[in-house]
Amino acid sequence: MALxxxxxxxxxxxxxxxxxxxxxxxxxxxSETATPPEERVRxxxxxxxxxxxxxxxxxPAxxxxxxAQQAAxxxxxxxxxxAAVRAFEGCSLKAGARNTVFADGVAGAELLVIGEAPGxxxxxxxxxxxxxxxxxxxxxxxxIGRSRKADTLISNVVYWRxxxxxxxxxxxxxVCRPFVDRLIEITAPKAVLIAGGVPLxxxxxxxxxxxxxxxxxxxxTKGGAKVDALPIFHPAFLLRSPAHKRLAxxxxxxxxxxxxxx
Ligand code: URA
Numbered sequence: 001m002a003l004x005x006x007x008x009x010x011x012x013x014x015x016x017x018x019x020x021x022x023x024x025x026x027x028x029x030x031s032e033t034a035t036p037p038e039e040r041v042r043x044x045x046x047x048x049x050x051x052x053x054x055x056x057x058x059x060p061a062x063x064x065x066x067x068a069q070q071a072a073x074x075x076x077x078x079x080x081x082x083a084a085v086r087a088f089e090g091c092s093l094k095a096g097a098r099n100t101v102f103a104d105g106v107a108g109a110e111l112l113v114i115g116e117a118p119g120x121x122x123x124x125x126x127x128x129x130x131x132x133x134x135x136x137x138x139x140x141x142x143x144i145g146r147s148r149k150a151d152t153l154i155s156n157v158v159y160w161r162x163x164x165x166x167x168x169x170x171x172x173x174x175v176c177r178p179f180v181d182r183l184i185e186i187t188a189p190k191a192v193l194i195a196g197g198v199p200l201x202x203x204x205x206x207x208x209x210x211x212x213x214x215x216x217x218x219x220x221t222k223g224g225a226k227v228d229a230l231p232i233f234h235p236a237f238l239l240r241s242p243a244h245k246r247l248a249x250x251x252x253x254x255x256x257x258x259x260x261x262x
Contacts (some may be wrong), residue, residue, distance in 0.1 A: 009165075064091065064175045077186065081179065082102045086100045093168070098123045110190040111191055112184065114156065119133075121134070129235075173202045185225045191228045191230060192228070193255060206231075214251045215231065216228055230255050232251045232252070
C-alpha cells in the first residue's frame with residue numbers, strides 16, 4: 001500500500017499499457033548513439049503514441065499557442081470559455097490528467113484568485129484548490145468575508161495537473177495563457193489575487209514572491225485589459241511556513257481595502 005500511495009503521489013495513477021515497458025530500453029543512451037536530442041525526443045514521443053494509440057500526437061508549442069489564442073478569442077462568456085478549455089487539445093498535460101480543472105466560484109466575481117496548477121486532489125475533483133492548500137485559501141478568503149460561493153472566482157495558470165505535482169513548464173504556461181487572459185477579460189474583476197511565485201512569473205514576468213508579495217501591480221492581457229493585481233504567498237507555502245501567515249494577513253487586508261474602494 002505504501003508503494004501504491006507513493007506512486008499516486010508521484011503522479012503514477014493510471015495504467016497506460018497492458019504490459020510494463022522499459023522506456024529507457026527503447027532509445028539507447030546518448031553515449032552509445034550519436035542521435036541528436038530532438039531525434040530522441042521524437043522517438044520517445046512516437047513510442048508513447050504507439051503505447052496509447054487513441055491519443056492525438058502533441059502539437060508544437062507555437063501551433064498550440066496560436067490555437068489557444070484563436071479558441072479563446074471566440075469566447076464571449078465564462079461558460080463558452082470553460083467549454084473551449086475543455087475541448088482544447090494543445091496542452092500536453094491534458095494527456096496525463098484525469099480532469100480539466102478550469103475554475104470554481106462565481107463567474108464575473110469582483111475577486112479573481114489565480115494559482116499555479118491543479119494537484120492530485122484537484123485533478124480528482126475537477127475543481128481548483130480543494131486539497132489542504134485550497135482549504136487554507138478558503139479560510140484566508142473567509143477571514144476577509146469572501147468565499148467562492150458568494151463573490152470570488154478561483155482558477156490557475158494551467159488547467160491540467162502536471163505529473164508528480166511538478167511546477168508547470170514555460171511552454172505549458174504559455175499554451176494556457178490565452179485562456180487565462182480571456183478569463184480575466186470576461187470576469188473583469190476589481191482585483192486579481194496572484195497566489196504564489198509561479199503565477200507571479202506567468203502573469204507579471206516577475207521573479208521572487210518574497211519581494212513582490214504585498215505590492216500592487218497591473219496585469220495586462222493580450223486583449224488590452226488592465227487589472228489591479230496583488231501577489232500573495234501561495235497557501236501551500238503558508239502550510240509549510242506558518243510564520244509567514246502574518247505577512248499574508250497584511251496582504252489580505254490590503255486586498256479587502258482595495259475591493260471596498262478605500
Ligand atoms: N495549488 C494551486 O496552485 N492550484 C490548485 O488548484 C491547487 C493547489
